[in-house]
Amino acid sequence: MFQSFDTVNDKTRGPARLAALRGELASRGLDGFLVPREDAHQGEYVPASECRLEWLTGFSGSAGVAAVVGEAAAVFVDGRYTIQVREQVDLSVFKYRHLHEQPLTSWLAEVLKPGMKVGYDAMLHPVSQVRKLKSVCDEAGAELVAVESNLVDSVWDDRPEPPLGAVHLHPLEFAGEEAITKIARIGKIIGEKKAEAAVLTQPDSIAWLFNIRGSDVMHTPLPLAFAIVPAEGKPTLFIDGRKLASEVREALSALAYIKEPSDLMATLTILGKDKKSVLLDCSLAGQALHDAIVGAGGTVVEGAEPVLLPKAIKNAAEIEGARNAHIRDGAAYARFLAWFDNAAPSGDLTEVSVVEKLEEFRRDTGMLKDISFDSISGVGPHGAICHYRVSYESDLPIKPNTLYLIDSGAQYEDGTTDITRTLAVGEPTQQQRRNFTLVLKSHIALATARFPVGTCGAQLDTLARIELWKAGLDFDHGTGHGVGSYLGVHEGPARIAKNNNQVKLEPGMILSNEPGYYKDGEYGIRIENLELVTPATEIDGGERPMLGFQSLTLAPIDLRLVDTSLLTGVELEWLNTYHKRVFDSLAPLVDDDTKSWLKQATRTV
Numbered sequence: 001m002f003q004s005f006d007t008v009n010d011k012t013r014g015p016a017r018l019a020a021l022r023g024e025l026a027s028r029g030l031d032g033f034l035v036p037r038e039d040a041h042q043g044e045y046v047p048a049s050e051c052r053l054e055w056l057t058g059f060s061g062s063a064g065v066a067a068v069v070g071e072a073a074a075v076f077v078d079g080r081y082t083i084q085v086r087e088q089v090d091l092s093v094f095k096y097r098h099l100h101e102q103p104l105t106s107w108l109a110e111v112l113k114p115g116m117k118v119g120y121d122a123m124l125h126p127v128s129q130v131r132k133l134k135s136v137c138d139e140a141g142a143e144l145v146a147v148e149s150n151l152v153d154s155v156w157d158d159r160p161e162p163p164l165g166a167v168h169l170h171p172l173e174f175a176g177e178e179a180i181t182k183i184a185r186i187g188k189i190i191g192e193k194k195a196e197a198a199v200l201t202q203p204d205s206i207a208w209l210f211n212i213r214g215s216d217v218m219h220t221p222l223p224l225a226f227a228i229v230p231a232e233g234k235p236t237l238f239i240d241g242r243k244l245a246s247e248v249r250e251a252l253s254a255l256a257y258i259k260e261p262s263d264l265m266a267t268l269t270i271l272g273k274d275k276k277s278v279l280l281d282c283s284l285a286g287q288a289l290h291d292a293i294v295g296a297g298g299t300v301v302e303g304a305e306p307v308l309l310p311k312a313i314k315n316a317a318e319i320e321g322a323r324n325a326h327i328r329d330g331a332a333y334a335r336f337l338a339w340f341d342n343a344a345p346s347g348d349l350t351e352v353s354v355v356e357k358l359e360e361f362r363r364d365t366g367m368l369k370d371i372s373f374d375s376i377s378g379v380g381p382h383g384a385i386c387h388y389r390v391s392y393e394s395d396l397p398i399k400p401n402t403l404y405l406i407d408s409g410a411q412y413e414d415g416t417t418d419i420t421r422t423l424a425v426g427e428p429t430q431q432q433r434r435n436f437t438l439v440l441k442s443h444i445a446l447a448t449a450r451f452p453v454g455t456c457g458a459q460l461d462t463l464a465r466i467e468l469w470k471a472g473l474d475f476d477h478g479t480g481h482g483v484g485s486y487l488g489v490h491e492g493p494a495r496i497a498k499n500n501n502q503v504k505l506e507p508g509m510i511l512s513n514e515p516g517y518y519k520d521g522e523y524g525i526r527i528e529n530l531e532l533v534t535p536a537t538e539i540d541g542g543e544r545p546m547l548g549f550q551s552l553t554l555a556p557i558d559l560r561l562v563d564t565s566l567l568t569g570v571e572l573e574w575l576n577t578y579h580k581r582v583f584d585s586l587a588p589l590v591d592d593d594t595k596s597w598l599k600q601a602t603r604t605v
Contacts, residue, residue, distance in 0.1 A: 002371045003355050004218070005392050014090040017056050018073060020155040025068070025119070031142075032069030032118035033151050034104075034133070037062070040123040041203050041224060042284050044490050045217040048160040052152040055159075058088045061387065065104055066094065069118060072111045076104050079476030080387045083520075105136045114141030122146040127282035127290045146287065165215030167223045167243045169251055172211070174414050174486065176317025179211040179255055183235060186306050190279055191231035195301040197271060198279035199289055200227040204487045205307035206237070210255060213486065214243065219373050220488050221411065226264050227256070228271070228278075229306075238264045265292050272296025281305040308493045311484070313508040318415075318485040319532065322510060322552055325415025326530070330554030330582070331589035332361040332410075333419065337556060338597035344425045349398040351377040351390045354406065362410050372409030372416050372489040379404045383422070383524030386477055386516060400426035403523040403561075409489050418489050419553050420514055420528035424560045435517050436525050436561040441467040442515035443527045444571050446479065446496070446549070450536045453545045454504050457496035457511070464496070464515040473517055480511040483530055505547060509533040513549070529553035554582045556601040564605050576604045 025033060035057075039050035044062050053075075054060045061081040067074055074095040077085045085096050097107060112118070118137060125133070130144070137144040153159060172178065186209060190198045200206050203222040207213055214223025225239035237256040244252065252258060259267065269292050271278055277299040280290060284305060293300055314322065336358045343349055355375045362368045378388040379398045383405035398404055402425050409418035422436060446464040457480060464479040480496030483489055494503040496511060505511075514528035531549035538546075556579060564572065579602035587595050 002219070003359055004374050005352055005355075005390065005395075011058055011088070011090040014056075014058060014093045017155070018068065018093055021056065021068060021151060024151045024154050028119070028147070028151070029117065030119045030145065030147075030151075031116040032067065033147075034118065034120045034125070035066040035068075035152055036124050037064045038124055040286055041201055042126060043203060043217065043220075043222070044488065045220050045222075047163045047217055047224070049162045052150070052156070055156055056152060057094050058090070059085055060088060060389065061085070064099065067104055067107065069108065069111045069116065070113070074107055076102070076107070082476075083385045084387065084389070105132055108133070108136045109140060112137065112140035112142045116140070116142040117145050118142060119145050119147045119151060121150045122288035122291065123286040124150075125287055126284055127280070127287050130287040146291075162240075163216040163224065164240060164242050165223065166245065167212050167214045167239070167248050169248060170207070170211045170213050170486070171413070174317060174321050175211045176315040179209065182209050182211075182310075183229065183255065185310065186229055187231050187233075189306040189310075190229060193279050193301055193303050193306070194277065195231065195279035195303075196276045197228055197230045198306050199268070199285060200229060200305060200307060201281070201285050201289070202305060202307070204484060204491065205305055205311060207487060208311040208484075209307055210237065210252060212248070212252070216243075219370050219411065221369065221486060222488075226261060228267060236267065238267075264289075268292040268298075269296040272298030274298070277301050279303050279306065281308075304493065309503070311487075312482055312491060312494060313506050314485055314510060314532075315508070319508065321412075321414030321485065322530075322532070323415075325410075325412040326417055326552040326554055327585055327589070328365050328367065328412065329362065329410050329417040329419075331586050332365055333358075333555045334586050334590050334598050335364075335594050336361045337421070337423075337601065338594045340423065341597065341601075344398055344404070344423075345400060347397060347399050350395050351379055351382065351398065352392065352395045354398065354404075355390065355408070358406070358408060365412075367412050368410055369413060369486075370411040372411050372418060375409075376405065376407035376420075378406075378524060379425075380523055381521050384518040384520050384522060386475070386518055386524060386526070398425055401428075402426065403428065403432060403525065405524045405526060407526065407528065411486060413486055416483055416486055416489055417553070418483060418512055418528065418530055419555055420516075420526045421555060421558065422525045422527065422561065423558050428561055430563075432523065432525075433561055433563045434566065435473070435519070436558075437563045437566045438467050438471055438473065439515050439517050439525050439527055440557065440562060440575075441567065441571060443513055443529070444574050446513045446515070447529065447531065447551055448548075448570070448574055450546045450548050451505070453547060455547070456502050456504050457494055458499065458501050460505075461496050461498055464513070468515070468517060475516045475518065477514075477516070479515055480513055480531070483510045483512065505533050507533050507535055507547065510552065511549075513551075527557060551578065554585050556582055556598065559601065559603070559605055562605065572605065579603070 478497035482491035516526035536548035
């Protein structure tokens, strides 16, 4: 089973673990320590050996940081996790703060005193973050101190061993471009940035560049590794050799020098001594990497990691793979929805049992490699927790006359999927139908958007909120994230959100379209499709080249929740056209019972 149903964290462990950390602080002459959720790669998923924030506080969300300074201790999370943090963390031990409304830097300004020394692990904190932290410490007369070894690791007695997932070669039929060609292309970009080499810290960038995949973290086929890529010549890949079978090592050795991760810092020092200029993404690379280069006499050229944008723009093979993966996944999902509609009225299903059944349908394709993230399976009040993580202890029965939200995805060798549907069990209320339809209108507004070449996601975000705003509603997560090609289900650098992301959308990018509404304590609504950015059809008299979206996801939208009186003619046409495409694409791939259900679920309204 791929899905994780961990039991809820035991809050009673928090005081003892915080006490152990404070003991370590005292032994090292420090007054405070920072514990980010991220590992040295700043990834969304981290291996068990790197889950320091969860070990210390109990919080298991994908973004957050804890800080312990003197007698004060706090955990910072964003708007997605305001409910989860209260359920998982002993708030008598760690105060909870909103990561953006009450940021770590503001809290430090409140609690720091002159002469204090605050420790941090320089591999885990990006350069840009350290600059902000250092500025706050300087203003308070305190000192930010890079520690030689992580304090949490020193008191974490049963810390798991680092992962050793086997690396495998990603076939050219799915990658669409030889690794050696990619390396030359990235080298040219590095040269254009006036750098002689670049440090890659993102495992998905490395996996894409070398056409490899791994299994070091949950649900994303990543090999944890670093790389140094020169503007000209052979790159160096820093990866644990135990992950490489002889065939894989031989193939990679033709592309790169292979070294152990422990050799990274020494190699950066050599680059520094040779007075090299090294491209470093200071929003992603740990401060320790910067210090190794500059400390030895080299120069850091600050800029975006050079693989991020090329990786996000899918080539023809990757686009074809995405289409095939979504058709395959759509057929499995149709079987699931038909089963759910038949089984849910009994009241015997639970949040866990539904996830298990959905995974079973995807396994039946014979091509499922993994799910792309732990499915969010929330009925009623759990649906209102937008990133709810079901466990055996929190598992709720799915009773009649409730709303059920299921956000899930799959990893296939040819593509990654991510889909959310909100389903009515029994008779929805008029308020639920109204709010669902407002979310649907928001989804359609983005799906049908035409926008000039050069537009960024932040400029489109309002389209997916305006109908909700008119009703005095909103949602606290981004509207859309990038999705990789058998890589991360959340991929940069482009996204659709309120924040000021200036990355231009380009043909070949795949982004999610997922507006929502969450009524705290009652229910949640989200409709998510993945969208491919494509050139838009030309219009007579049009003067500028335009782009648009094409929905890759193929799954019915629950018509029982749609109030058609709230939809415009254009919106109704989109819904009916989308459902016809869903039926035409999936009907040949499903059994007769599912086909019969699918015909009704995609009927014209």
